[in-house]
Amino acid sequence: MTSSSQPSCGGKKPAAASCGSAATPPPAATGCCGSSKPALGPPASGPDPAACPLTWFGRMIPHCLEYAEKAKSEGRPIVGIMCEYTPRELIMAAGAVPICLCGGSDKTISAAEEILPTNLCPLIKSTYGYMVQGSNPFLEMADLLVAETTCDGKKKMYELMAERKPMYVLELPQKEDGSAALERWALEMQGLKTELETRFGVAISNEKIERAIVEMNRERRLRREIASLMKSDGPPLTGRQLLDLKSSISCIAADIEQYEKALAMFAPAKPATGAEKRVRVLMTGVPLPHGAERVLDLVEGHGGLVVCMENCTGLKPIVDDVAEGTDDPLRALAEKYLRLPCSVMTPNSARRDLLRRLADEYRPQCVVDLVWQACLTYDVESHYIRRLAQEELGIPYLRIETDYSPSDSARIAVRVEALFETVRQRGAS
Ligand code: SF4
Numbered sequence: 001m002t003s004s005s006q007p008s009c010g011g012k013k014p015a016a017a018s019c020g021s022a023a024t025p026p027p028a029a030t031g032c033c034g035s036s037k038p039a040l041g042p043p044a045s046g047p048d049p050a051a052c053p054l055t056w057f058g059r060m061i062p063h064c065l066e067y068a069e070k071a072k073s074e075g076r077p078i079v080g081i082m083c084e085y086t087p088r089e090l091i092m093a094a095g096a097v098p099i100c101l102c103g104g105s106d107k108t109i110s111a112a113e114e115i116l117p118t119n120l121c122p123l124i125k126s127t128y129g130y131m132v133q134g135s136n137p138f139l140e141m142a143d144l145l146v147a148e149t150t151c152d153g154k155k156k157m158y159e160l161m162a163e164r165k166p167m168y169v170l171e172l173p174q175k176e177d178g179s180a181a182l183e184r185w186a187l188e189m190q191g192l193k194t195e196l197e198t199r200f201g202v203a204i205s206n207e208k209i210e211r212a213i214v215e216m217n218r219e220r221r222l223r224r225e226i227a228s229l230m231k232s233d234g235p236p237l238t239g240r241q242l243l244d245l246k247s248s249i250s251c252i253a254a255d256i257e258q259y260e261k262a263l264a265m266f267a268p269a270k271p272a273t274g275a276e277k278r279v280r281v282l283m284t285g286v287p288l289p290h291g292a293e294r295v296l297d298l299v300e301g302h303g304g305l306v307v308c309m310e311n312c313t314g315l316k317p318i319v320d321d322v323a324e325g326t327d328d329p330l331r332a333l334a335e336k337y338l339r340l341p342c343s344v345m346t347p348n349s350a351r352r353d354l355l356r357r358l359a360d361e362y363r364p365q366c367v368v369d370l371v372w373q374a375c376l377t378y379d380v381e382s383h384y385i386r387r388l389a390q391e392e393l394g395i396p397y398l399r400i401e402t403d404y405s406p407s408d409s410a411r412i413a414v415r416v417e418a419l420f421e422t423v424r425q426r427g428a429s
C-alpha cells in the first residue's frame with residue numbers, strides 16, 4: 001500500500017475521519033478555495049476563498065482535534081464510534097463527544113496486517129492500524145469506544161480493540177423487518193444509555209436526549225439541503241466538494257454556521273460552468289472515509305460528476321431524521337437507526353428502495369458501485385444493484401472492487417472512461 005491522502009492536524013498523525021466524515025484539502029476538492037484541480041463551485045468572481053465553507057472544512061481534522069482537546073480538558077468524555085448505526089444523540093445526551101474513528105489511510109495498513117489477515121477490508125485494517133501505531137489522537141484520547149455487531153471483520157476487530165480501550169458493543173438485529181428486531185434494538189439503546197450513565201456518572205434524561213435529537217436533526221437537514229443542490233442541471237459543487245463538507249464530530253456550532261453559509265453560497269442562481277457537460281453519476285456501495293476518496297477523484301477526474309452518493313459517507317445516514325417530540329425519545333432513536341440500509345441487513349431491500357428514490361431525484365446517467373476488497377456483504381449485493389441499474393433504471397452500471405492502494409488507479413480510470421463513453425453513445429443514439 002502506498003499513498004493516499006494524509007490527514008492534517010498538527011503534531012501526531014491524525015487519523016481519520018470516518019463513517020460519516022471526510023475533509024481533506026484533496027486534489028479535486030476545493031474549487032473556490034484555491035484548488036489546483038478543475039472544480040465547479042461559484043464563478044471566479046465569487047466569494048473570498050478564506051471565507052468559503054470548503055476552506056473551513058478543508059481543515060476539519062485540526063478543528064475537530066482542537067474541539068476534542070478542549071472538551072476533554074473541561075472534563076467531557078470522548079467516545080470513539082466506527083459506524084453509522086451508533087446513536088450519536090445518546091452519547092451527546094451524556095455530555096460526551098462522539099468522534100468517528102474509521103480509517104481512510106493506507107499508511108496504517110501494514111501495521112494492522114501484523115495481526116489482522118491481509119485479506120480483510122481496508123477500512124477495518126486502516127482503522128485498526130491506527131491503534132497499533134498509536135497514531136490517531138482521537139482514538140488515543142477516547143474514554144470509551146462504542147460499536148455494533150455489523151460485519152464479521154469489524155466485530156473481530158472490536159475484540160482486539162477492547163484489549164486496549166473500554167469497548168461497548170451494541171448487538172444489531174440483522175433482519176430488516178419485524179417488530180421483534182425493533183424491540184431488540186430498543187433494548188440495546190437502553191443498554192448503551194445505562195453504560196454511559198454508569199461509566200460517566202451522569203443521568204441521561206429524556207429532555208437531554210430530545211435536545212440532542214433536535215441538534216442532530218438540524219445538522220442532518222442542513223447537510224441534506226446542501227446535497228439537494230446536486231439535483232440541479234448545473235450543480236454548484238463537485239461530488240468531492242460535497243463529500244468534504246462534513247465533520248468527524250457532529251453538531252460543532254462553528255460547523256453548523258458553515259453549513260448555513262454553504263447553503264446560501266452554493267444555492268445555484270444559474271448553472272455552474274462545465275457541470276452540465278459532465279456525466280451524472282450515482283455512487284453507491286461502501287463508505288469513503290477521510291483519505292480514501294481516490295475512486296471518487298478518479299470518476300470526477302475523467303469526466304464524471306458524482307451528483308449523489310448513497311453510501312454511509314453520503315446520504316444514507318442523513319436521508320431521514322429522528323422523530324421529535326415523542327414520549328419515548330430512546331425508542332425514536334431505535335426506529336431511526338434500525339432503518340439504515342447497510343448490507344449487513346438481510347434482506348436489505350431498503351437499500352434498493354433508497355436507490356430508486358435517489359435515482360428519481362438526482363437523475364444519474366450511470367451507477368458506480370464501490371466495493372472494498374473482502375467486503376463480502378457489499379460484494380454480494382452488487383448483483384442486485386447491477387440488476388436494479390440496468391433493468392429497472394435503464395442506465396449503465398460499473399462495479400469497482402479495490403482497496404486503499406493506488407496501484408490499480410490506471411485500470412480503474414480506463415473502466416470509468418469506457419462507462420462514460422457508453423453513456424455518451426446512448427445519449428447520442
Ligand atoms: S456501511 Fe454498514 S457497517 Fe459500514 S458504516 Fe455504514 S452502516 Fe456501518
Ligand code: SF4
Pocket residue numbers: 121122123124150151152153154286287372374375376377378
Ligand atoms: S466496507 Fe464492508 S467489510 Fe468493510 S467495514 Fe464496511 S461492511 Fe465491513
